[in-house]
Amino acid sequence: MNFYFECINCGERYSEDEILYLCKKCGDLLDIKYRFYKMSKNVLKNQKWLKAPPSVWKYRSLLPVSKKAKIISLNEGGTTLHKCDRLGEALGLRNLYVKNEGENPTGSFKDRGMTVGVTKALELGMNNVICASTGNTSASLAAYAAKAGLNCIILIPSGKIAYGKLAQAMIYGAQVIQIRGSFDEALEIVLALSEQYRKFYLLNSINPYRLEGQKTLGFEICEQLNYVMPDKVVIPVGNAGNISAAWKGFTEFNQLDLIDATPQMIGIQAEGAAPIATAIASGRTEIHPVAYPDTIATAIRIGNPVSWKKAIKAIKESKGTARTVTDNEIIEAQKMLARKEGLFVEPASASSIAGLKKLVEMGEVRKDETVVCIATGHGLKDPDTAVQICEKPAEVDADLKALKAILDI
DSSP states (O other): OOEEEEETTTOOEEOTTSOOSBOTTTOOBEEEEEOGGGSOHHHHHTSGGGGSOSSGGGGGGGSSOOOGGGOOOSOOOOOOEEEOHHHHHHHTOSEEEEEEGGGSTTSBTHHHHHHHHHHHHHHTTOOEEEEEOSSHHHHHHHHHHHHHTOEEEEEEETTOSOHHHHHHHHHTTOEEEEESSOHHHHHHHHHHHHHHSTTEEEOSTTSHHHHHHHTHHHHHHHHHTTTOOOSEEEEEOSSSHHHHHHHHHHHHHHHTTSOSOOOEEEEEEETTSOHHHHHHHHTOSSOOOOSSOOOSOGGGOOSSOTTHHHHHHHHHHTTOEEEEEOHHHHHHHHHHHHHHHOOOBOHHHHHHHHHHHHHHHTTSSOTTSEEEEEEOBBGGGSHHHHHHHSOOOOOOOSOHHHHHHHHTO
16 A cells, blocks of 8 residues: 555654554654555546545545455445525525535444544454544444444443434444543543553544545545635534544645645634634644533534644644634524524534634625535434424414414414
8 A cells, every 4th residue: 555654743654554543752643644656646537436426435546445345334425515505695605515424324424434444443453443432433433333343342421422422322232331521531541441452443533544534525525516626614623633634635636636726724613612723813833621621512522632733734734714603603503504504413513604604704704705614413413402492392282273373374
């Protein structure tokens, strides 16, 4: 394979054969780099995969997997890029799109990364996979582990996971363990366990193979817009892997001359869990972790995101930015997207819409710009919140007269 691991801090390189999560020299995050000079750009551009039906695995030649027989897929990717005219009109934008990642098999963008991560686990001969999760990662890993026949262990923070996601992890047969602590503490535990006992393969986004699958989000946007890049891509940020993965997708297509420009990446965090947005706003190059993150958007309720360096790098390289939104702004955006476009997304997903609304009001997005908002997960991931924030159904007697009274006719 034409790839290798490279530390994002010290630049140390490692072979693809090693099972690594962090740099052995300095302890920082790893990235996967490709030897694109060994690929013929003309051949690549004309390969049949460019005309194949949309899916994560249509990009197999740009993914770090060598054994086709090992691929574990639930038909992920190929999600719709919705042209949202009614929502755009409400926000004052002419060209607004929403990429609905809730259409993935388990209802979130995590499936893009997990299909590659679990496939790699099989290539490496692993039998046990493990993760910490605020919900969507647990659902996705449990599903793909079940498909692959792998033993799956999941740590979640006790009482802080939406029931829709918890139900998925349980029904897929994972061993779910609740800890009395935060997601960040759960992640520390599973990382230590996987490094101490090599039989456990960690599949949080600290694993660079996960982000390789997630970068296909960027590939798809390029294709769906006929290789004319949007001005801005607005994306929710929790553990911060997805914004850096999408940016990786755009930059790789740019390196391969499939596109000649890249979009600005704009990260949106909930006000109560915003270490990256706070750092960007203050001009700092390092984050100050939030000890007790708090937001209705449980999927991004993370105070110490593991991929913060990659996210800040993506934002700065793309000349983008990061912003915060309140829980009330998230709720209103969730309703607006549902009622203007018929798209039901979970609160974390709606943060991208809330953030865009704020950016438009601040004059940081022009009405003639093309903007893509990423909706990361389906609304049924967290149905309880949707019920709580909406008007309660009216109740009347089974009587035509009573119904007419309610309808004022």
